[in-house]
Each structure stands twice: as structure tokens, then as C-alpha cells.
Amino acid sequence: MDKLSFIAMLLDFYGNLLTEKQRTIMSYHYEEDMSLSEISELMNISRQAVHDIIKRSEKILLDYEKELGLVDKFLKQRQKLIEIKNMLIKKQYKDLDEIIKMIDELIEA
Amino acid sequence: MDKLSFIAMLLDFYGNLLTEKQRTIMSYHYEEDMSLSEISELMNISRQAVHDIIKRSEKILLDYEKELGLVDKFLKQRQKLIEIKNMLIKKQYKDLDEIIKMIDELIEA
Numbered sequence: 770m771d772k773l774s775f776i777a778m779l780l781d782f783y784g785n786l787l788t789e790k791q792r793t794i795m796s797y798h799y800e801e802d803m804s805l806s807e808i809s810e811l812m813n814i815s816r817q818a819v820h821d822i823i824k825r826s827e828k829i830l831l832d833y834e835k836e837l838g839l840v841d842k843f844l845k846q847r848q849k850l851i852e853i854k855n856m857l858i859k860k861q862y863k864d865l866d867e868i869i870k871m872i873d874e875l876i877e878a
Numbered sequence: 879m880d881k882l883s884f885i886a887m888l889l890d891f892y893g894n895l896l897t898e899k900q901r902t903i904m905s906y907h908y909e910e911d912m913s914l915s916e917i918s919e920l921m922n923i924s925r926q927a928v929h930d931i932i933k934r935s936e937k938i939l940l941d942y943e944k945e946l947g948l949v950d951k952f953l954k955q956r957q958k959l960i961e962i963k964n965m966l967i968k969k970q971y972k973d974l975d976e977i978i979k980m981i982d983e984l985i986e987a
Contacts, residue, residue: 854978872966876960
């Protein structure tokens with residue numbers, strides 16, 4: 770996963786822990802793909818300030834992930850679901866018990 | 879889900895955002911099922927202090943869940959997995975495409 774998608778995902782998980790201003794600027798940048806200059810103009814703050822707020826917000830989000838690891842957990846769970854889906858589509862399983870066991874492991878995790 | 883299991887789950891998700899002392903006391907109480915008096919004796923602080931730290935920690939954990947809703951999201955995802963598992967066990971599905979579609983919805987969520 771590239772850095773941009775990863776930060777966007779952190780924003781989705783932990784964004785509510787940012788201040789409203791931080792969240793707005795991060796959303797403009799990571800979700801609406803706006804440049805620093807565009808955000809600077811729209812928010813009426815300097816380009817440098819936009820840059821600093823983005824860097825500070827990224828650090829906050831990364832720190833939360835370091836403590837909680839919930840995005841990592843979620844991505845691993847999704848990876849397993851994709852595996853199960855592909856096994857079902859390609860009929861690559863011995864019997865359904867094998868699939869049921871994999872789903873059970875996800876439930877227990 | 880009863881309150882005790884719910885708080886234990888919040889502790890599992892967000893516990894790392896508590897201070898070490900808060901986390902320790904919450905873990906004694908919610909994971910190791912120790913009474914306030916037992917914790918009070920072990921930690922050498924008053925029973926009232928143990929009570930206050932638990933109430934304060936519960937509030938912190940509940941506030942994080944209110945902002946992030948990740949435990950709720952996780953529980954709903956698990957409920958869907960249990961549904962899929964039961965459908966597979968009881969063979970209550972039209973065809974495997976129905977199951978694949980349900981797994982796909984979980985992947986996209």
C-alpha cells in the first residue's frame with residue numbers, strides 16, 4: 770500500500786481525534802487531492818502553515834496507529850477475506866469445512 | 879453484550895491510550911476480575927482511589943469509542959462473519975455466489 774492510501778486510511782480510522790482544522794486540511798489534501806497552494810488560498814493561511822499542519826497531523830495519526838495498530842489489524846483481516854473469496858471463486862478448497870475453519874479464525878481473532 | 883465484556887473490549891482496543899497506571903488497574907479489574915479491595919491492597923492505594931481511576935478510565939475509553947466507533951464496526955463485522963459461517967454450516971444458501979457476495983461486502987466496508 771502506498772503512503773498516500775495509508776495516510777488516507779489512518780485519517781478514516783483516527784481522523785476524529787484531530788482538531789477540526791487539522792481534519793479539514795487533511796481531508797482536502799488526502800481525500801480531495803488539493804495542493805498546498807489551493808488549500809492555502811481556500812483557508813486563507815500561508816502555504817507553510819498548511820504544510821506544517823499536514824506534517825503535524827500525519828505524525829499524530831501515525832502515533833495513534835503505533836499505539837493501537839487497528840489499521841494494521843483491519844488490513845490483515847481484509848487480506849484473509851480476499852483469500853477466502855478467491856478460494857471460493859476458483860473453487861480452490863478441499864471442502865467447505867476448510868472455508869468454515871478460516872472464517873472461524875477471523876471470528877476468534 | 880454485557881457492560882463488563884464491552885468495557886473489556888474497549889480496553890483491548892484503546893487500552894494503550896491510557897496511562898500505565900490506569901491500564902494496569904483496568905486490567906486487574908476487567909481482565910483478571912480482581913475486586914477494588916484486592917487492587918487497593920496490591921497497588922498500595924486507597925479503595926476510593928482505585929474506584930476513581932476505574933471510573934475515569936472507563937470514561938476515557940467510552941469517549942474514544944464515541945469518537946472512533948471502531949469497536950462497534952468490529953462487532954458488526956464479526957456478526958456478519960458469524961452469519962456467513964452459520965449459512966455455510968447449515969447449507970442455507972442458494973449458491974456459493976451468495977456467500978461470495980456477502981464476503982465481498984465485508985471487504986468493501
